[in-house]
Amino acid sequence: MTIYRRTSVDAALYVLRDIGRDMTKTQRQVSTGLRVEKASDNGAYWAISSTLRSDQSAQSAIRDALGLAAATMGVAYTAVDSAIDLVSQIKAKLVAATESGVDKEKVNADIEQLKDQLRSVTQSASFNGDNWVAIDDSDDPSKPRQIPASFTRFSDGSVRVDTLSYEVDLAPVGSTSSKDARYLVDDRTTGSGEYGALTSQYFATEAGASQNYVMLKGAGNSAGQVEIGVSSSTTEDEVNEMITVVDMMLNQMTTVGSAFGALETRISMQSDFAQSLDDAFSRGISRLVDADMEEQSSRLRALQTQQQLGLQSLNIANASYDTVRQLFQNL
Template sequence: MSSILTNSSAMVALQTLKSVNKNLEETQGMISTGKSVATAKDNSSVWAISKVMESDVKGFEGISDSLALGESSVAVAANASETITDLLTDIKGKIVAAQEENVDRDKIQTDINKLTDQIGSIVGAAQFNGMNLLKGTDDINILSSLDRSSDGTVTASSITVSRQDMSTSAGTYGTGTSLAPNATASAAAVANTGNSVTVALPTTDADMSDNANMSITVAGAQLTFATGDFATSDDQDAAAIIIKDAINALGLDGITATINGTNAYEIDITSTRAFEDVTIAGTGDITAATTTIGERAETVAFSNTASVNDGDGYKVTIGSDSYEYVAGKGETMEDVAKGLKTAIDSAGLTDISTQVSKNSTSGEWELKVDNAGSSVGFSATGNAGGEASGGMFGLDNIDVTTDGGASAALSNIETMINGSIDAAAEFGSARSQIETQTEFVSQLTDSLKQGIGGMVDADMEETSARLQALQVQQQLATQSLTIANQAPQSILSLFG
């Protein structure tokens, strides 16, 4: 049936043309944008995922900038700490030269002062964008990643870089919790008197000329007495004098022997060696079981169980003056002991010398203080809550113009060199970590971009072929609609 009111063929052809035009419009949109999913209506779920990933890409691009800034800051600090290590090594060379007595120590001191000033300049200038990692003890955090969990929660991760304070600041002694139990002084005073042990000959009269194979060992030097050695003095009192004189004739540094003031057959052996125990051993009628004369120096023993926190300060009082050291982050009792040694040495005390060592029995670090002058008071204490001393504390007080100063400087400069080496190593490790993270973030960003492209980018080869096909379909659909619209014209012939 033909109808002039309803042209079904035209309607079908029109719908076909509309469908072809719609597909052609979508394809042209893909070609112009390069995306198969350009808006949420194209594919809402894929579009939503891609937008989340795009935000992550933008975040990681910002992280790359943060890592670049952090790496530059650490690189400046690393280069500065390595330079400081070299300068400290030069200072050590000057100090070693000052150990000789026939050198111009004043000129050497001038050179050391110049090098010290140079180190101070480097510490002050070692900043990038206002950040100086060679001053203070607060850690810095460099944004390194954004971690998205399965529920969509995003958390930031950071690389922590520890500051390495290489200033000469003395710090500020705190007034917080008492740390006195952690530092125990061995005596209330440090004196110049030596320590002694007593060895004895037989307490009853005896013919000493008949004795043989008697020996006494003092500080590794052995004296042996055979039959006839006491022929001219056959009692024990006279023999004690001979043995006493023989010990003194050895010329052992800091070792003297005297006859006991109460019993003439006893010999008092005294040692004034500051930081060395002396072993005494006797055989035969010299009744001295192996014993030890303790070092003259007094000690401050530091607890091997207590922790050391940033700002913990310890103080040693010698006479009327006190000497302080305030620990920084990550330091130990070894650092405290060495810091106090530096503080005391920096004062330039004429009769006081120091040494730091670890007690082989208790495992405690000990600061030893020896006094070659008159007896003075001696005590130790500590308080929390202070501001840490700089890592180069005491450097600006090195004085090699005296024998004592030159000797003390030699051990103290070793502590400073080790500190600067540790700082440089720490910065080097942080720099390597940042470089690795930077490379990872770059690769991760590329992977995310590729993933987003795989979801939303159009396949241009396929789209191009589809465009050609749709253009042909459009032409055919237009022709079909033209033909369908001409069909009712044939009805006119029925009325001719």
């Protein structure tokens, strides 16, 4: 007689094989924290999570750009605020120069010091090499300054990067005027300083002044321009003209400062939204691919127990098989 069937042993082996496969899967989920690690785990969820991770990386780059822009705008706004204070002091000095008996030469010495400080403020208002209050030949004032603000994926799969723009930075329409002075200083050699509130002669032109008064001369064509200042020969009418021009400059500088402040606020709001969007992406990806660690840990312990019981069952089955085999050998 030949014994050829080991039903109980085979059953125990099948159970152990299934338990081993489940343990391998569960151990991988516990070690990686992912229930969908590769496409074979769940093709649909893997594809969605891969796209979301790519978009999340793009959003992270947007947040970095917004952070850099916020710092740049902070420096620009601080420069404009300081410049407004300095120009206000110059205006006060000019008013003082209208008083009889005032030594205008000494007043002018104070004005010159304030103008030197103005130049220093505008030149040093640079963050990471980007200066939003002073422009030179590397800048194109006809194009708006833009900041990457958001990354959008549409239902058809196309993507777009939207930007925030400096609202005052608009291309001039028609002839240039004082309203185009949306920076503090225009040092382009190809212009006449018309895009800088401190270097534009259009304030004097629009005020009907007798001379083309500017606070500072730019690096471009400054022929016919006269820097604001007084001397013993300066008439009261000329001082009054300068006061009017300086007041117009201050109004435009306030407009520029307001635009910088509004853009800084918008950047802050967009940065907060981008952070919230990044958190939402993380939660969405987690729901799709992350393993429930408590559940998988409990499952792993249960499978380990089942494996021990399976091994005991296999030992019992093998022992029973050997007993029966020995009985038949003794016949």
